[in-house]
Amino acid sequence: MCSPAPSPLKNCLSFLPNNMKLLSLDFCRRYWRTMALAIFLFLLSAISNLGIIFAMVFLFRPDVRSGLAEVMRIILPLPNNVKLLLLDFCSRWWKALTISVIFSALTAASGNPGMFPAVVILFLLRRDARNGVAKVMRTLPISSSERDRMIWFMVVLAGTILAIPAVMYGTWIYSRNQTTISIPDVWFGLFLAVLRSFGLAAAFFLCFVLGSDVRPVQFAERLRKILVWVIFFVQLTYHVSPKLETWDVLNYILMSLTVILSFCWRHKIRSDIS
Amino acid sequence: MNPTSAIKFSSVEKQRYPKFTLGPVTLNVPTGAIYGLIGPNGAGKTTLMNLIFGMSAVNAGAIEVCGYDHQLDEVAVKQRTAYVGPELNFDTWGSVENAIRFVSGFYPSWDDGYCSQLMEKLKLSKNKLIQKLSFGSRIKLSLILALSWRPQVLVLDEPTTGLDAHGKQALFSELLSVVKDESRAVFISSHQISDLERFADHIGILHKGRMIAEGMIVDLLERFIRVGFVGVSGDAISRLPGMFVQQREGNQWRVVLDTKHCALASLTEHGARDVQSGPITLEELFIVLTK
Amino acid sequence: MAPKSIKLLIPAISPAATGALYEQIVTGLKRAVSEGRIKSGEALPSFRQLAEELMVSVITVKRAYEELEREGIIYRRQGLGTFVAERGQDRSCEAKLDQAKALLKAAAKEAVEAGLKPAEIRRMFLETLNESL
Numbered sequence: 256m257c258s259p260a261p262s263p264l265k266n267c268l269s270f271l272p273n274n275m276k277l278l279s280l281d282f283c284r285r286y287w288r289t290m291a292l293a294i295f296l297f298l299l300s301a302i303s304n305l306g307i308i309f310a311m312v313f314l315f316r317p318d319v320r321s322g323l324a325e326v327m328r329i330i331l332p333l334p335n336n337v338k339l340l341l342l343d344f345c346s347r348w349w350k351a352l353t354i355s356v357i358f359s360a361l362t363a364a365s366g367n368p369g370m371f372p373a374v375v376i377l378f379l380l381r382r383d384a385r386n387g388v389a390k391v392m393r394t395l396p397i398s399s400s401e402r403d404r405m406i407w408f409m410v411v412l413a414g415t416i417l418a419i420p421a422v423m424y425g426t427w428i429y430s431r432n433q434t435t436i437s438i439p440d441v442w443f444g445l446f447l448a449v450l451r452s453f454g455l456a457a458a459f460f461l462c463f464v465l466g467s468d469v470r471p472v473q474f475a476e477r478l479r480k481i482l483v484w485v486i487f488f489v490q491l492t493y494h495v496s497p498k499l500e501t502w503d504v505l506n507y508i509l510m511s512l513t514v515i516l517s518f519c520w521r522h523k524i525r526s527d528i529s
Numbered sequence: 530m531n532p533t534s535a536i537k538f539s540s541v542e543k544q545r546y547p548k549f550t551l552g553p554v555t556l557n558v559p560t561g562a563i564y565g566l567i568g569p570n571g572a573g574k575t576t577l578m579n580l581i582f583g584m585s586a587v588n589a590g591a592i593e594v595c596g597y598d599h600q601l602d603e604v605a606v607k608q609r610t611a612y613v614g615p616e617l618n619f620d621t622w623g624s625v626e627n628a629i630r631f632v633s634g635f636y637p638s639w640d641d642g643y644c645s646q647l648m649e650k651l652k653l654s655k656n657k658l659i660q661k662l663s664f665g666s667r668i669k670l671s672l673i674l675a676l677s678w679r680p681q682v683l684v685l686d687e688p689t690t691g692l693d694a695h696g697k698q699a700l701f702s703e704l705l706s707v708v709k710d711e712s713r714a715v716f717i718s719s720h721q722i723s724d725l726e727r728f729a730d731h732i733g734i735l736h737k738g739r740m741i742a743e744g745m746i747v748d749l750l751e752r753f754i755r756v757g758f759v760g761v762s763g764d765a766i767s768r769l770p771g772m773f774v775q776q777r778e779g780n781q782w783r784v785v786l787d788t789k790h791c792a793l794a795s796l797t798e799h800g801a802r803d804v805q806s807g808p809i810t811l812e813e814l815f816i817v818l819t820k
Numbered sequence: 821m822a823p824k825s826i827k828l829l830i831p832a833i834s835p836a837a838t839g840a841l842y843e844q845i846v847t848g849l850k851r852a853v854s855e856g857r858i859k860s861g862e863a864l865p866s867f868r869q870l871a872e873e874l875m876v877s878v879i880t881v882k883r884a885y886e887e888l889e890r891e892g893i894i895y896r897r898q899g900l901g902t903f904v905a906e907r908g909q910d911r912s913c914e915a916k917l918d919q920a921k922a923l924l925k926a927a928a929k930e931a932v933e934a935g936l937k938p939a940e941i942r943r944m945f946l947e948t949l950n951e952s953l
Contacts, residue, residue: 336635339631339634339635343631347621347622386618386620386621387617387618388618388621390616390618391617391618391619393583394607394611394617395632395635396604396607396635397604397607398603398604399583399603561878562878563877563878698875701875702872705868705871705872706872708871708878709868709869709872711868727835727841727877727880728876728877730877730878730879746877746879747842747879747883808840
């Protein structure tokens with residue numbers, strides 16, 4: 256049993272067209288793990304993209320909702336109220352979410368497919384607030400922190416999570432098209448893509464939260480606003496490149512910090528309700 | 530917790546833009562009672578009720594519900610208190626059934642049987658789209674969502690607007706059965722003073738952000754009396770404390786007297802003759818006090 | 821708890837009828853007791869129960885019960901409930917008679933003030949009696 260070469264993808268992509276049979280057999284023998292992984296990821300992303308679409312259309316429909324609620328209750332280790340709120344949000348907006356997931360698959364190759372669903376979710380939440388859902392939530396026995404947690408989860412994390420199959424697919428496509436790669440393996444590329452998505456979604460969340468013009472704007476608030484817009488634009492300069500330069504490393508660190516920052520400042524969303 | 534006060538406002542103040550100040554308001558809704566809050570439009574009734582649920586922030590003072598502070602023990606308060614108001618909008622949930630399913634998930638004490646009973650009584654069907662419901666039916670939906678889980682305290686902001694006679698009858702019959710349990714209470718605001726006169730135990734009159742009268746209805750209606758008399762010329766009588774002049778034509782006077790501050794005898798001392806006194810209705814009292 | 825609904829034994833309590841709501845309840849119960857429709861020793865509903873049945877506030881019923889208790893027509897036993905007094909029926913009749921007397925006195929006073937002589941007043945009374953029976 257051969258151990259995989261340090262950069263299996265490099266090898267797998269640089270075999271010559273002559274003596275293909277021999278070489279390919281040899282290649283398969285030596286890099287069967289990587290190939291299996293690549294095929295598995297491809298199948299997984301294709302199936303799960305379709306799967307998510309079907310899940311949205313059928314599972315979130317009201318008549319089967321109780322069944323899904325049972326499943327969710329067992330699977331998700333979230334506190335009960337947050338689960339109920341998430342379930343409710345998804346069941347009311349399932350059509351919009353489905354469309355955004357389909358679109359995320361189309362933008363998979365851009366390296367940042369999670370952003371589109373995140374933006375869509377943000378606008379859905381805003382629409383909810385405009386329609387008086389906020390007042391209804393105020394009368395229910397949910398603590399403000401649970402409410403904030405749910406909104407943060409939906410905007411920052413859920414968009415990317417829903418688009419993960421597309422992210423995987425995109426990473427796979429990307430890695431296929433590169434001739435020189437120094438990223439060790441596909442998983443790291445996937446991790447970076449997810450991080451990019453989280454970072455941008457978090458930046459969007461912060462822009463929205465600090466951009467609300469309901470409260471009187473103080474100097475510290477203004478500073479925060481400027482900071483967040485700067486972070487947002489810096490993050491847009493990401494490179495989906497084979498080489499991780501210093502700038503990219505710093506950028507990815509910034510993205511992680513943005514996600515943490517958005518979690519710390521999630522209570523600021525309460526200003527929407529005076 | 531076993532308090533005797535269901536809702537207690539202690540010197541609560543709320544500033545809404547430079548024009549309007551609510552408070553300081555001190556109000557007590559005892560357990561086992563139906564407390565009616567009446568006041569002219571813009572007096573601050575809705576604002577006061579919104580404060581309990583954190584829909585607006587209190588600028589000063591404290592609110593306690595069943596002994597729990599409304600901000601520190603927010604969840605404990607909301608697990609015991611239900612809210613009904615005209616601004617509650619359930620449109621986005623689609624059908625009545627969906628709204629019920631959503632809300633019922635948050636209350637372990639939800640009673641499905643009671644819910645169906647209420648829906649029959651208030652004539653609301655499950656499959657209707659909330660968007661297409663009339664205003665009265667939306668209030669009925671809010672009421673059903675509030676009553677079905679048997680809360681300790683009910684806070685109702687103008688629930689009678691939009692309800693027809695059947696609906697009002699059904700509502701008050703349910704509210705009376707709520708207070709059959711002495712640990713529960715109802716805090717209701719309404720424009721229909723005649724309804725409250727019949728069903729409420731306590732009344733509070735809110736005018737321009739201040740409580741101008743509060744207490745048991747029977748006490749208030751004994752304290753204030755309607756008096757007609759023939760008086761002397763001059764305005765000395767009208768300046769007596771506790772005297773509210775309703776009508777005056779020459780020497781014929783029609784007034785409302787606050788017997789706490791001004792006894793009937795002092796009228797005759799000031800030269801009034803043919804003094805005739807009679808009881809007053811709550812509506813008349815309200816009009817006189819909020820002129 | 822009373823086996824039958826008190827609501828049906830007394831005339832309807834309504835703002836349209838004469839007297840305050842609690843007075844209507846007092847009169848209605850007094851009448852029901854004096855006519856024997858509610859027997860002595862029988863249990864009356866709790867004031868919250870009666871409030872629900874009659875669709876009036878709890879305070880109104882409380883006051884009515886207090887008045888009846890003061891007149892000795894009913895009595896309350898802590899923990900057991902409210903019951904019609906032994907002499908309740910008699911007391912009730914007594915109370916009603918007192919009231920009738922007071923009304924006749926007032927009628928007589930009005931008639932005198934209107935300028936009628938005793939013989940005329942007597943005639944008027946007998947006529948009215950024949951009309952109303």
